[in-house]
Amino acid sequence: MIEIGSFIKLQRTKQEMTQGDLAKGIVSLSYLSKIENLKTEASPEIIQMLCTRLGIQIDNSLDATIQEKCKKWYSMLFEVNDKKDIIATYNEIQNLMDTNLTESLLLFEIHKIRYYLILGDFDEALIKINELNEISGTFDNLHLFYWYKFRGNYCSILTDFSTAIYFYKLAEEKLNKIEMEEHEIADLQYTIGVTHSKLRNTLEAIDYSNLALEVFMKQYNFIRCAQCHIILGISYRRIRMYDKAIKNLNLALHLGQLSNNNQIILLTHQNLGHLYSTRGDSNESIKHFQEVIQDDTAQTIDNLNSVASLVREYYNVQDYENAKKFVEQGRELIRQDSDREPYSKHYYYVINTYNYLLNxxxxxxxxxxxxxxxxxxxxxxxxxxxxxxxxxxxxxxxxxxxxxxxxxxxxxxxxxxxxxxxx
Structure with missing residues (x-):
């Protein structure tokens, strides 16, 4: 069961209520602080009065319903789902959480980090991390598993992959102390594999991706299998095992087409483009990058990746007219993405480098x-x-x-x- 002091603190800060507002006429400020920081156990009467002021019912009758809804929502955060559905389910659960004391609260609050990252609201994710950090000393091993994993996710978004791998390894250590479903373990293994790939730890990326792939294959999860094959394709390319790289990327492309998953298809074309560029086959490389920018469903970051790659390929084969054409396309994409998120900032540098050279x-x-x-x-x-x-x-x-x-x-x-x- 969640510690009642942590629950009260979370609800009070969420409602932007000061300790003075909550404590007035019930307890002293110092006593409320002790309750919130788990340094004392208040009487049931005081807890009831504090919860009443917060508008919360102490009623466990809905706990099973809340747990079931949370489980459904958590799974939505790890599969391809419409963001509108994820937001609607979140709002439904949040309304229940705001008025009921439930042991699902802490896990729900921790999953909000992942939720905000999916929505691209990185500031809110950081606010939630800082808020939860104050009570992280009360987390059990299950809470800590997700706490470390999602903090790793946040660091990955900021391209701080060394810190991300630190948190992922802490999460991995918790697997010995909790019961976790096989697909959850595989998801962490895949995530660690991706992060090792970002850090150019190629052998570790291959090992972790193969561990995850073994599970996803048993479950016939084509999309997750494709994701693992992409990491393996990238890794084998880096150690110049090109036949294995092509085999894995073609498998990913096939699985993406079977699943009608454009995100997988586009990502595979990008990586096939990089592979053929590495082999010095610019014509084949350009063909795959063109597949991305000709797809109307491609996101800005996908287009930026492919446009920057096309600029480089055309420059290398001295087709300066096409290189200039895609520089202008890249600059327009950067203007549209004026905030220059961590990933798009990289392409800002690439595009402008070639812009100065070509002019x-x-x-x-x-x-x-x-x-x-x-x-x-x-x-x-x-x-x-x-x-x-x-x-x-x-x-x-x-x-x-x-x-x-x-x-x-x-x-x-x-x-x-x-x-x-x-x-």
Missing amino acids: DEFEKFEKFVIQDFIPYLNKQKDFATLSIYSELLANHYEKFGKYKKASKYYQVANFAYKQITNI
């Missing part, structure tokens, strides 16, 4: 890459991209006979390359 604005190109792009990539520990654009800068300096500067940035590129091949 012969070489001083701006050099300044932008050296002062803005490279520091950003170092901060993100994105060594793969760092190696590409350090080499681009070095080639530029060599072309103009600035060999000392060229040598400096070839060294930066070599250092970055060593980081990503150290597997």
Whole structure:
């Protein structure tokens, strides 16, 4: 059962009520503080008065109903569902939570972190994390599992993958202390695999993705299987096992088509584009990136990824007319996404780098890459991209006979390359 003090504190802060407002005429401020921080147990009479002032019923008769509704909502957060349905179910449960004391409350509050992330409301997710952090000392092992997992999700959104993997590993440690359904364990394994992939820990990404894939295959969950195959395709590409990479990505594409899941189909085309680019087959690479931007259902971030990749491919084959065309398309997409969320910020740098090059604005190109792009990539520990654009800068300096500067940035590129091949 949730500690009553934690429940009272959550409800009071949610209603923007001060301790003074709640305590007035019932208990002293210091005594209410002790109740909320679990330093004393109040009498049933005091608890009843505090709950009455908060508009809450102490009635467990609806607890089974609330638990069932919560279970349904939690599953909606991990599968492909309409956001309107997720929001409607959330509002229905929240109304019950606001007027009933239930042991489902803490788990529901923790799942709100995931909920806000799905809605793209990262500020609300952080507010919820900070709010729950004050009572996290009362969490049991089940609460802690989700608390760590969703904090990892939040860090991933911010592209802080090192901190994300720290929280995911803490969640993984809790699996020895709780009963968890197989698909939940597989979801965490997949998530850890994705994060290792972001960190370029290629062998770990392969191991965790295979663990998750084994479960999802048994459950005939085609979408989750496809997601695992994509991570495996990316991982095998990075260690130049191209046949295995193509096999996994084609499996993902097939499963995405079977499930009629455009998100999987688009993501697979993006990764096939990157694979063929790595192999030096620009024509095949361009074909897959074009598949994405020609799809009306593609989101802005998908289009930005593919447009930036097309700019690079066309530039590399010296088709500068098409490169300029897609630079303009990329700049328009960036203008539409003016807040530049963590993921789209990367493409802002890529598009502007090529914009300066293609327009012969070489001083701006050099300044932008050296002062803005490279520091950003170092901060993100994105060594793969760092190696590409350090080499681009070095080639530029060599072309103009600035060999000392060229040598400096070839060294930066070599250092970055060593980081990503150290597997």
